[in-house]
Amino acid sequence: MNDEKPDMRTLIAEVSLALFEKRGFTETSVQDICDELGVTKGTFYYYFASKEALLMDIHEQYIVTLLEEQGKILADADLTYREKVCAILYMLIRDIEKRGARGRVFFREMRHLNDERKAKIVPLRNQFRLNIEQMVREGVEAGAFRSATNPKLAAFALLGIANWSYQWFHPDGELSDQEVADAFAAMLLEGIEVASRDR
Amino acid sequence: MNDEKPDMRTLIAEVSLALFEKRGFTETSVQDICDELGVTKGTFYYYFASKEALLMDIHEQYIVTLLEEQGKILADADLTYREKVCAILYMLIRDIEKRGARGRVFFREMRHLNDERKAKIVPLRNQFRLNIEQMVREGVEAGAFRSATNPKLAAFALLGIANWSYQWFHPDGELSDQEVADAFAAMLLEGIEVASRDR
């Protein structure tokens, strides 16, 4: 009912994304993409100026959507700082199911964008990280997070935990995305060590 | 005194590593490597059966060395579980300085190994992770880590935090490798949240 028109452009983008994820950007030829769709290379170039332009498309869509979702979480006045950390972790982990390929391609293939294109994407990617950093900083000031916390490193830690899961997490495994996100949030917030006074 | 023999094989491997890191495996041609060394392609193929064989070399050296170092830490009876976590994190972060290129190439280019070669590397890489998982499990049993801790996820979190730093950490930045490792260890062990009874 909603995708009555298969829309060749979208079709190409989807098939390409899948191939880029599986084999990598450089290892996927335009011919591979066309073979998969049963069209000729002319068709590909009718819709995309170059293979790299298509990669840019994928990158832009990914980071822009991510920033929007993050914005909603951070702006939500009803959430505590703890809940914001949980929400962002959950958003990223859940994303693997919904847009895992996009995420993997985003982080792995960005270097194939030329300088000009990278100059448009990198600031957005950094913004995502800086937004987390800022949130942690505010949480420290508000007394929710330990005063010893380095907001910059905390942001990197959160991103490392979440983004690394792209390499191993399969949504149909034994743990659900919500469970994984919760467990990670607990580690980052409370640590894994038995608190000194509980020993 | 220590590099009396420049040893062409090692030379090729080193130069290749640097190029693979900077440009990527696929984007680096055998010609590029030879140009850098001022030798001809014949020389390259005298020492390595193929470009992929060279990549395998880099992978093997990296993971074998890493496993050895990890083994020393885990076998050290003098270390507490907390100290072991710190030591492993420090080992990985410090590695970025010493062998950063190798690590980045290891994680980024592994997919260019053929199935047979990957079948030799992947178990070693998994072993590294399982060793951490096992250490956490023992720590939980020994009462050093919270009983709620999921050892598998904890291992993934530790690796995510450490390996993600390959993407941003520069040893000559404002924080030293020791400081970064300590801060990460603190987060993972104690969490960033102010403990409930301290609020």
Next chain:
Amino acid sequence: MNDEKPDMRTLIAEVSLALFEKRGFTETSVQDICDELGVTKGTFYYYFASKEALLMDIHEQYIVTLLEEQGKILADADLTYREKVCAILYMLIRDIEKRGARGRVFFREMRHLNDERKAKIVPLRNQFRLNIEQMVREGVEAGAFRSATNPKLAAFALLGIANWSYQWFHPDGELSDQEVADAFAAMLLEGIEVASRDR
């Protein structure tokens, strides 16, 4: 008042001519032409059977017009032979301003016509030269030109002088078209050498 109907066919021909001159026939794509006009390729092919057919159009118009103008000069009984030489040179040089693009495209791109088309154009081009040759021959017989003059070579010399100017002459330079034509006529008619008896 005179271009009431922009006439797509003429529009296409004009834009194409400009592009062919600037970039060359092969280097100009049908897409380039359409982009310039803001129409689609379908439109182009509605008016012209092929890119080459359009090139033929340009060639025909050029040589036919040129032959007509030449005919008027040669048939003019009021002109001396000297004046006819001057007039033809002036016609060609002045043409660079009015139809320079056409001339350059004519001489430079003729080889892109297929054999059949070339068979229609080449005789016309030769006719233009033979008409000059014939005029010189008559001039010699009439005693206006030196008896030693080889009419064939004289025609080639005149054409060489005039057509080579397409490569360097800019009507807005320091010399006007009339001055250039006059100077060339003087050289060809009187030579540049100080006559032996004047020495």
Next chain:
Amino acid sequence: MNDEKPDMRTLIAEVSLALFEKRGFTETSVQDICDELGVTKGTFYYYFASKEALLMDIHEQYIVTLLEEQGKILADADLTYREKVCAILYMLIRDIEKRGARGRVFFREMRHLNDERKAKIVPLRNQFRLNIEQMVREGVEAGAFRSATNPKLAAFALLGIANWSYQWFHPDGELSDQEVADAFAAMLLEGIEVASRDR
């Protein structure tokens, strides 16, 4: 006895030159060149960085050789100005036999060099013309050429006459290169018109 080694690089350059002349630079594919030689494209690119680099080679060789020969003529103190004009014309016409293809390709395909390469060739080409201009100027000052002569236009006329012959002159025609050159020199020096006092 002198070309014992067929030298692939020279071979490629020669075959390419012939094809460029016959079909044009753009219309000649690297594949065409290789087919002609029975080698593969890899071989071509082993010897030339690009098709354009090969074109540059042809251009450089042509103009450098031409300038050298011109230099010898102009520096020859034994020659009168008249003889210098004859010699240069003869050199250019004779060249058509020896290096006609090179000349035609030089003038016709120069625009396919990129800006950087053109910036190396154009000054040399201009130098050739300016040398003639300077010679004419000196001839005027020395009283050998009419004082009314515009040296710049005279140089263009000489070049136009000579270079246009590339389009039609075949050394095996009814006139020899020497005869054609002499006839052209006579026209340019003495004119074709019967001198006023001879009428």
Next chain:
DNA sequence: CATGAATGAGGATTCATTCAT
């Protein structure tokens, strides 16, 4: 040990042209 020449398969991209609408 090392070279230099050659291969051949594959890659991204361009483009004139067609055709249903």
Next chain:
DNA sequence: AATGAATGAATCCTCATTCAT
């Protein structure tokens, strides 16, 4: 009269690899 989607062949170029010397 004009559009827009699609074709398919050709083009330049890259590159891992081989091999005689």
